[in-house]
Amino acid sequence: MPNISERAVEMPASPIRKLAPLASAAKERGLHVYHLNIGQPDLPTPEAGLDALRHIDRKVLEYSPSQGFKSYREKLTHYYKRYDIHLNADDIIITAGGSEAVLFAFMSCLNPGDEIIVPEPAYANYMAFAISAGARIRTIATTIEEGFALPKVEKFEELINERTRAILICNPNNPTGYLYTRREMNQIRDLVRKYDLYLFSDEVYREFIYTGSPYISACHLEGIEENVVLIDSVSKRYSECGIRIGALITKNAAVREAVMKFCQARLSPPLIGQLVAEASLDASDDYAREVYDEYVERRKCLIDGLNRIPGVYSPIPMGAFYTVAKLPVDDAEKFCEWCLTDFDFEGQTVMMAPASGFYTTPGAGRDQVRIAYVLNKEDLQRALAVLRKALEAYPGRTEA
Known part of the structure; x- marks a missing residue:
């Protein structure tokens, strides 16, 4: 069989989407997955x-x-x-x-x-x-x-x-x-x-x-x-x-x-x-203001919640709707996979993007994840509770 191109071999898998099959399998097992992995806003499109x-x-x-x-x-x-x-x-x-x-x-x-x-x-x-x-x-x-x-x-x-x-x-x-x-x-x-x-x-x-x-x-x-x-x-x-x-x-x-x-x-x-x-482009000023205010509230909810979890640290993001957080784990990619394959808390789990996929330096971001705050505050709070439980249960947890 002919080989695929060198370009295709070099092409990286998306750190945002590559765990999607594991998330799909988790849902098929009946779990509710909180998607913190992708910047897909849940707020309405302008009327x-x-x-x-x-x-x-x-x-x-x-x-x-x-x-x-x-x-x-x-x-x-x-x-x-x-x-x-x-x-x-x-x-x-x-x-x-x-x-x-x-x-x-x-x-x-x-x-x-x-x-x-x-x-x-x-x-x-x-x-x-x-x-x-x-x-x-x-x-x-x-x-x-x-x-x-x-x-x-x-x-x-x-x-x-x-x-x-x-x-x-x-x-x-x-x-x-x-x-x-x-x-x-x-x-x-x-x-x-x-x-x-x-x-x-x-x-x-x-x-x-x-x-x-x-x-x-x-x-x-x-x-x-x-x-x-x-x-x-x-x-x-x-x-x-x-x-x-x-x-x-x-x-x-x-x-x-x-x-x-x-x-x-x-x-x-x-x-x-x-x-x-x-x-x-004709969307009202009210639309823009409401969207902005909602993200301000979500940012506060997420960053405050993350930094209250023992061993977790996130700087305060000044823009966009993402943050990179450091976790007390041996390998964030393994942890993200484990959350989808081996863990649930009250029928729920979380999906995050391993931050190592956003670095090209080998080993960089190994204990970090990217989190998108594109869920409503109630879901963010539940996701944070699930993340806390996951970190407590994870076999590869490191000292805070």
């Missing part, structure tokens, strides 16, 4: 978007333009202006989710063998997209003890060589919830300018910032406008993960021209998704 879906009045569901509907892109410019990001419609290319935007950015800006510097832990699929593009991710470590703050500029410069082409950040960060400070963003800007790098900035969680510190977009950084490629998506802010609508944004005309070749090759972004996403 404006749902109304657009219910009332689609078309005779043909046709291809859309490869760059996305102009009406949607023009409407998006007004959305970004609220965040002091000034664009015209041609700066925006609509993609099939933020994932396609990252992939097309890599394919358009990087050659096989080129390197991207990424702070770790990082969203696991960045590695998958890099492998798809033939690029290599070089990680720079951040630590839970320091709240995942960026290291000094010298640590970045140690990694820069003739193959370095880009820095990639996620701000606010998935999986840590960290929000980059103005000083850190200026540090990144100076590196990008000094070494003439691309800055890929994934900013899909900008709505969810829980601190008085400002949101500093890569598009706010002066002097590197042509270097910035911004990644965005409606999945999280509107609870619209399933419509698969994202955006790639850049002032760099050469990059846009290259990206459009890949867009044309895949024909068009989702038609129905764009109709829903465009309508969702």
Whole structure:
């Protein structure tokens, strides 16, 4: 039988989804599984978007333009202006989710063998997209003890060589919830300018910032406008993960021209998704406020609850709706599997994402998990009680 490709062998399994078969088996045994593993919001999609879906009045569901509907892109410019990001419609290319935007950015800006510097832990699929593009991710470590703050500029410069082409950040960060400070963003800007790098900035969680510190977009950084490629998506802010609508944004005309070749090759972004996403831009201020307030409450519930469990530590995430927590276990991946295969408390168990899958450094994050606070507070409280019982019963527990 022919071998599969080296690229396929290298492609990592998702730490978020790879335990899904075990969760399915647990449910078949009658257990209730609290899903803390995946950033799938449970809050309602804006009614404006749902109304657009219910009332689609078309005779043909046709291809859309490869760059996305102009009406949607023009409407998006007004959305970004609220965040002091000034664009015209041609700066925006609509993609099939933020994932396609990252992939097309890599394919358009990087050659096989080129390197991207990424702070770790990082969203696991960045590695998958890099492998798809033939690029290599070089990680720079951040630590839970320091709240995942960026290291000094010298640590970045140690990694820069003739193959370095880009820095990639996620701000606010998935999986840590960290929000980059103005000083850190200026540090990144100076590196990008000094070494003439691309800055890929994934900013899909900008709505969810829980601190008085400002949101500093890569598009706010002066002097590197042509270097910035911004990644965005409606999945999280509107609870619209399933419509698969994202955006790639850049002032760099050469990059846009290259990206459009890949867009044309895949024909068009989702038609129905764009109709829903465009309508969702009319969501009320009340919708945004209610969603934000709910996540603030959930964050407090989860972080307070985690840090009350003996041996568990989580820094306070400043954005997004994730945290990375350190557990008193020998191996968090084994613990997460055990929770689904060998444990239950009153017919319940928890599913979490082993944080080691968000690191590329061997052994890093071995005793950590990523937890998404996308459940209501009552379910979060029950999940925390189940997690406490699981840690008490786990054979591989370590000293707190």
